[in-house]
Amino acid sequence: MTKEERREEILSLLEQADAPLTGSALSSRFGVTRQVIVGDIAVLRAEGREIIATPQGYLLYKPPLTAAFRSKVAVRHGGESATLADELNCIVDLGGTVVDVSVEHPLYGEITANLQISSRLDVQRFIERMAELKGEPLLVLTDGYHLHTIEAPTGEDMERIKAGLRQAGYLVE
Secondary structure, X not given: XXXXXXXXXXXXXXXXXXXXXXXXXXXXXXXXXXXXXHHHHHHHHHOOOOEEEEOOEEEEOOXXXXXXXXXXXXXXXXXXXXXXXXXXXXXXXXXXXXXXXXXXXXXXXXXXXXXXXXXXXXXXXHHHHHHHOOOOOHHHHHOOEEEEEEEEOOHHHHHHHHHHHHHHOOEOO
16 A cells, blocks of 8 residues: 555545544554654645544544534633543533643744543543643643633533633633
């Protein structure tokens, strides 16, 4: 199989996928290293394919079938796992999806990471993966301040999410 054929097959798998595909799973499927897959994804992105890298794996961006309400919220809290989980669960429990997180870095400017967290299971997996990798959340760069892009089915749901974050003491206003 040529690299072009592999890339087309990766794209086809992403189009058919109902869940994110990990780089490790793709590398096993094609008998190449994970780094080769990372390179393939980079080439596909450069060709204009909207591939999102999330903590759960790669996704092909598919516009929502229904118009979701999207909002950026500023939040602040410490970087402890329990606090991170509480904040994210507050959002997903009220019907939201945490699309991404971003911080303003003094050298690099805005740094954004795609999350695509929409359930308690996603939150649990994110927290477990962070512990496994001994990673730190982006908020450690900004004294706890960070932004989330959130999607919700309705404007009322979005207001409930903001009220929940406010009540928990996370929302920065």
